[in-house]
Amino acid sequence: MKMSAQLVSELNKHEIIVQTDNSTKGLLIPPKPSGFGSSINGGELLLLALATCFCNDIYREATRRNIAVSGVVVEVSGEFGAEGESGSNFTYKANVTADASPDEIDALIRHTDQIAEIHNTLRQGLNIELIT
Numbered sequence: 770m771k772m773s774a775q776l777v778s779e780l781n782k783h784e785i786i787v788q789t790d791n792s793t794k795g796l797l798i799p800p801k802p803s804g805f806g807s808s809i810n811g812g813e814l815l816l817l818a819l820a821t822c823f824c825n826d827i828y829r830e831a832t833r834r835n836i837a838v839s840g841v842v843v844e845v846s847g848e849f850g851a852e853g854e855s856g857s858n859f860t861y862k863a864n865v866t867a868d869a870s871p872d873e874i875d876a877l878i879r880h881t882d883q884i885a886e887i888h889n890t891l892r893q894g895l896n897i898e899l900i901t
Contacts, residue, residue, distance in 0.1 A: 780804045812856060816845040819861060822887035827865055830881050836873060840866040859891075 770789055777784040783800040786793060799808045820843040831838045847859040865874050882888065 776807075778806060783807055812847065812849045815856070816847055816859075818887050819843075819845045819859070819885075819891075822885050823861065823863060823881060826881045826885045827863070827877065830884070831865075831867060831877055834873075834877060836867050836869045836877060838865060838867040840864075 773788045775786045775788075778800070781800055781804040783798055783806070785796040785798055787796060788794070800806060801808050823843050824841045827841050828838055842864040843861060844863075845859070845861040847856045849856045863878055865878060867874055867877070869877070
């Protein structure tokens, strides 16, 4: 799977396009009140990426286990310090409502935690290269 994200920022314009293989989607995030940049910061989007990945993977893994999930709530938090410092203390919790026993739901949550791709990418670390 090849993925990409493109952001175009100009005065009062904040255009976002994400793509996975041949599926392209636009996201609506307004610019800052100044008209430049994003009203949502990268840290917030990173936490949202973790929550979104876990949520989507819960549904996928539940289907594989023949568990009907009727709802998922994922709360992710982390801390960022001074400019240029990396984040720390990332934690998350999930509440899954499903037609399964509490033990089955707990096993689903724990399994999904182990295979969630965004989580595993960050846990292993990665090189990010600026191409000029």
